[in-house]
Amino acid sequence: MNPKTILPIFISLVLLAAVIIFAAGCKSDSTSTTPRTGTITQAELDNVTMRLDSGITGDDASNAFTAVNDTLTVKHKLRDLFASITKSTSVSEGDIFIRKAYYISSTSYPKRDSVINFVVMVKREAGYYPAGNDWEYIKIPYNATTDYKAHPFGLLPADTSTSTAPDLTKTSLRGRLQAQCATCHAGASGDFLFSR
Numbered sequence: 001m002n003p004k005t006i007l008p009i010f011i012s013l014v015l016l017a018a019v020i021i022f023a024a025g026c027k028s029d030s031t032s033t034t035p036r037t038g039t040i041t042q043a044e045l046d047n048v049t050m051r052l053d054s055g056i057t058g059d060d061a062s063n064a065f066t067a068v069n070d071t072l073t074v075k076h077k078l079r080d081l082f083a084s085i086t087k088s089t090s091v092s093e094g095d096i097f098i099r100k101a102y103y104i105s106s107t108s109y110p111k112r113d114s115v116i117n118f119v120v121m122v123k124r125e126a127g128y129y130p131a132g133n134d135w136e137y138i139k140i141p142y143n144a145t146t147d148y149k150a151h152p153f154g155l156l157p158a159d160t161s162t163s164t165a166p167d168l169t170k171t172s173l174r175g176r177l178q179a180q181c182a183t184c185h186a187g188a189s190g191d192f193l194f195s196r
């Protein structure tokens with residue numbers, strides 16, 4: 001073959017290779033480095049497996065109760081904490097923390113009786129809710145009709161709020177729950193988390 005025909009073929013091959021490498025680079029960018037925004041899915045909640053703490057009862061000074069003068073949490077008799085990351089992993093967007101609260105069985109203390117509720121914090125995108133340290137706060141009451149084998153922490157309530165203002169009501173189940181959650185959690189020492 002004469003060099004005049006080889007050269008254009010060679011250049012085309014180099015260009016093709018460059019296009020393939022560039023496309024592959026773009027693809028990995030969009031799956032791994034694009035910051036996640038938005039809230040979690042039911043599947044992500046179901047898949048939380050890490051047990052952070054177990055059998056917390058009463059007014060434990062070690063988890064900063066005294067700092068927040070807590071009179072509400074102690075009503076949630078006995079608590080287990082779960083998370084999508086370990087205690088020493090730094091928190092990033094999409095990470096999930098869960099507190100499961102039970103009544104205490106009166107016969108053998110401290111024994112877990114029926115579940116009261118689940119409270120969940122999801123780390124959201126920067127600017128989502130600055131006054132709440134960009135956490136989304138979710139309350140999931142116990143519901144006898146829920147399949148807890150499939151959904152160990154219950155079913156996510158619908159995200160219905162259209163307002164981005166801190167929620168000062170005490171009725172919403174989800175979002176920027178200032179009055180119900182964030183005001184107290186602001187008293188925790190690390191990133192609004194008492195377990196840190």
Ligand code: HEC
Pocket residue numbers: 056063064065068070071072073079081097098099119120121137138139177180181182184185188192193194195196
């Ligand atoms: C009066 C204070 C107070 C209020 C109000 C409160 N919490 Fe908490 N929360 C605590 C304390 C204290 C802990 C530490 C664990 C324990 O002692 O049960 C905790 C633990 C948690 C955890 C486990 C992660 C961690 O380490 O902090 C989550 C998730 C959570 N709360 C979510 C919520 C949500 C959602 C609401 C609102 C519906 C809420 N909390 C309201 C005091 C409060």
